[in-house]
Amino acid sequence: MIELIHVKKSFGAVSVLKDISLRVPRGGVVALIGPSGSGKSTLLRCLNLLTLPESGVIRVGRSTMDFTNGHQLPRDKDLAAFRARTGMVFQNFNLFPHMSVIRNVMEGPVTVLKVRPDEARQTALALLDKVGLRDKADVAPDKLSGGQKQRVAIARALAMKPEVMLFDEATSALDPELVGEVLAVVRQLAAEGMTMVLVTHEMAFAREVADTVVFMRDGVVVEDGPARQVIDTPREAATRAFLSHFH
Ligand code: ADP
Numbered sequence: 001m002i003e004l005i006h007v008k009k010s011f012g013a014v015s016v017l018k019d020i021s022l023r024v025p026r027g028g029v030v031a032l033i034g035p036s037g038s039g040k041s042t043l044l045r046c047l048n049l050l051t052l053p054e055s056g057v058i059r060v061g062r063s064t065m066d067f068t069n070g071h072q073l074p075r076d077k078d079l080a081a082f083r084a085r086t087g088m089v090f091q092n093f094n095l096f097p098h099m100s101v102i103r104n105v106m107e108g109p110v111t112v113l114k115v116r117p118d119e120a121r122q123t124a125l126a127l128l129d130k131v132g133l134r135d136k137a138d139v140a141p142d143k144l145s146g147g148q149k150q151r152v153a154i155a156r157a158l159a160m161k162p163e164v165m166l167f168d169e170a171t172s173a174l175d176p177e178l179v180g181e182v183l184a185v186v187r188q189l190a191a192e193g194m195t196m197v198l199v200t201h202e203m204a205f206a207r208e209v210a211d212t213v214v215f216m217r218d219g220v221v222v223e224d225g226p227a228r229q230v231i232d233t234p235r236e237a238a239t240r241a242f243l244s245h246f247h
């Protein structure tokens with residue numbers, strides 16, 4: 001469902017992704033772990049072309065973007081279509097503060113997908129129900145807890161009917177007692193067969209929900225494998241050193 005082939009990205013002289021290749025099968029869940037600055041966010045942003053790599057190939061579903069030598073930069077229209085296939089959830093929610101919860105969830109479908117407002121409202125209510133927030137539909141985002149905001153952000157991403165979901169430290173900004181309610185929604189999406197890449201520092205969660213764990217450091221994949229194997233019995237010293245901070 002997702003494929004990165006020899007993806008490279010630099011910012012100025014700094015090489016942030018050094019030849020990354022990665023595959024996620026349909027319904028697969030990959031947890032991306034590694035120290036701060038290792039390139040995890042850049043990899044996610046390349047995956048939905050918020051950041052354009054300077055070389056490599058990126059595929060999501062049936063759409064392929066080829067950045068190998070001699071490629072032309074994609075047109076804005078093609079970038080937008082590609083991005084619409086991926087739902088992204090950020091650390092800091094990024095809800096539209098001046099819109100009610102349900103408006104936040106309806107906005108993309110109505111303005112981008114041209115769905116009729118009454119239909120978008122029905123879908124939004126069903127998604128809010130799914131994340132346990134139907135009773136907050138008409139509330140302003142600033143009246144919600146961080147965990148509730150993040151669940152709205154997930155509903156908003158799902159409203160675009162993405163083929164894959166990307167989570168960039170979706171629980172890192174939350175008070176500890178609110179982490180569980182967000183992870184429960186992610187866990188449910190995994191059970192429903194959503195293809196996902198999760199950047200996370202929740203190692204127990206990664207071990208439980210991900211099929212594959214990928215450990216990155218300094219722009220390279222140091223180690224990847226079945227989640228339990230990588231978390232419980234890492235092969236590489238660098239992975240062991242990183243994981244030792246979480247026990
Ligand atoms: P992580 O998410 O693993 O913490 P990032 O992908 O955010 O890592 O960053 C990897 C490296 O790339 C860092 O050194 C960061 O400073 C650099 N970087 C990220 N985005 C930019 C940018 N837009 N411009 C310049 N440097 C960047």
Ligand code: MG
Nearest residue numbers: 040041042168
């Ligand atoms: Mg990051």
